[in-house]
Amino acid sequence: MNAAKIARIADLMSYSVQTVDADSKIIDLIQRLRRIGHEGYPVLENGHVVGLLTLRDADKALEYGLEAATVRDVMLGGTVTLHPDDPVSLLASTMIENDWGQIPVVDRHHRLLGIVTRTDLIQYWGQLHAAKATQISQIEIDSAKHILGKEPVHLIEQIAQHAQKHDILLYMVGGVVRDLLLERRNTDIDFVVEGNAIEFAENICATYGGRLHTYKPFGTAKWIIDDKVAKTINLPLDSIPDHIDFASTRSELYEHPTALPTVYNSSIKLDLRRRDFTMNTLAAQLSPKRAMWRILDFYGGLADIEQGLIRVLHSLSFVDDPTRIIRAVRFSERLQFVIEPRTAELIQTALPMLRRITGERIRHELELLLKEASPSRGLLKLEALGALKHIHPDLTVKPTIRTAFDTLENGFPQWSENTILIKWHLLMAQIDAEKVVAVATRLLVSRNQAEGFQKTAYIAQESTQLQHPLAKPSEIDALLSPLSEEGLIALWILLDDETARQRIEQYHDEWQYIKPTITGHDLRERGLQPGHEYRIILERLREGWLDGDIGHADEEQLALKRLIAEVYYDSTR
Secondary structure, three states: OOOOOOOOOOOEEEEEEOOEEEEEEHHHHHHHHHHHHHOEEEEEEEEEEEEEEEEHHHHHHHHHOOOOEEEHHOOOOOOOOOOOOOHHHHHHHHHHHOOOOOOEEEEEOOOEEEEHHHHHHHHHHHHHHHHOOOOEEEOOOHHHHHHOOHHHHHHHHHHHHHHHHHOOOOEEEEEHHHHHHHOOOOOOOOOEOOOOOOHHHHHHHHOOEEEEEEEEHHHHHEEEEEEHHHHHOOHHHHOOOEEEEEEEEEEEEEEEEEOOOOEEOHHHHHHHHHOEEHHHOOOEEEHHHHOOOEEEOOHHHHHHHHHHHEEEEOOHHHHHHHHHHHHHHHHHHHHHHHEEEEHHHHHHHHHHHHOOOHHHHHHHHHHHOOOOOHHHHHHHHHHHHHHHHOOOOOOOOOOOOHHHHHHHHHHOOOOOOOHHHHHHHHHHHHOOHHHHHHHHHHHHOHHHHHHHHHHHHHHHHHHEEEEOOOHHHHHHHHHHHOHHHHHHHHEEEEEOOHHHHHHHHHHOOHHHHHOOOOOHHHHHOOOOOHHHHHHHHHHHHHHHHOOHHHHHOOHHHHHHHHHHHHHHHHHHH
16 A cells, blocks of 8 residues: 545545525425535535535524525525635635635536535544554555456456546445455445446446446446457456446435435545445545545544454444344454444444344345355354344344354255255254244245245254154155255254264155156046045055055055055045
């Protein structure tokens, strides 16, 4: 890393600033302004800055009963502005002379570009004068190539050059930046555009090929990379990510706790502020060219990464989105970071909010946890925190989950590649079998899947038949036939017993495929009327083959005669 000190307003300012119209009524704006929570809002008239409205003055006007007051009546009037190329030294004097805590930034045509605040200035001073200042760092290109690989970095550079050519502010954000600093490979690459990300992604797609999936309400686009893209940039397809995500800088309002957010356009600074933890608020600027690979750290992410801390950005973070509780645990276990004390306190306060999160969102977060290298540690930490019981009172894990997951990692029957579904079976088998369906329903698991989890749990918890030395193959078959392959593997893992495991393997490899040679067609040829008797006869013939009572066709014919007499006699008595 090398240092690059800030010298211009452009390096401090936030873009896509929230504004108000001079003739709007305060009473019509106040709820939105309070939810956004900024201290000041540039006031526009005919597209030009004519003043600044502070939230304090807007609130005070309503407290004084001025319900008819407009923004113009209350605002700090004047055209106090700065330009992107102005030196930072001019910012302090402008604030002092005009007593404005937020200064609009305009271009040479006086069109609003963004805003720079008192907080930006304080953070800058802190970087300059702190005893151990956290400098604005820059990612070394050679280091990025070593960690990510030369090909993904080349792809990033191609996208960056496209943004530079079209004067678009582009940033790489989130986990990939964090992991670059931690020297961990992560090719899940996310870009943020200050402007229209969908339009930018469409231009990328038109230039390089591939396919695009867009979601206009959030201003996001997913670029699917194919052979044409790889050929255009002259890279092997298997050496680069299969997709890249683009998003417009945005901020979010939570109308009430646990609600999905309302989205509005914002600056990179505010976009990063909506992230979950400080370590995930870092961005690598890629455009303009002079700023390429510079790290933006507005919220102390660099320091927390250095100290190995997981820290939320504000006190209501877990109330806004309680799934962050699960993410905090997941990251702490993956990175071996410590959840800092205040964040741990906020988790405890927000635990009851987990009850209000939809089952689908909870299931998604738990599934991400199950995909981690050592998911049992995270699950046991959630248990210790009390988080699982707030999701559902009967959702629990025991220390034995660690042994089960270790067995899954170190050697198990390779009958299915769906290890996540196997882990779900193992997790659900920790719960009282009678309560499995209720827990699975809370997580919005399908009814069939929930019943599958329950069947596996019942056998793991209550059945001794698999270990019983006198159990017949037909009895084992009846016990195991309702289970999926994932359920069978989970049962094999859970029942650490040689006899039980041998029987599960024999059922899977042999017994489930044994069938009588006689079919329903043969029964019809004997003049027997179709009905439930067919099923009874064929099942008993199959049991005879399984248990060794029938060993060849002649014995099967004798057994059939006996069964016809018994079944049809019994059914007509």
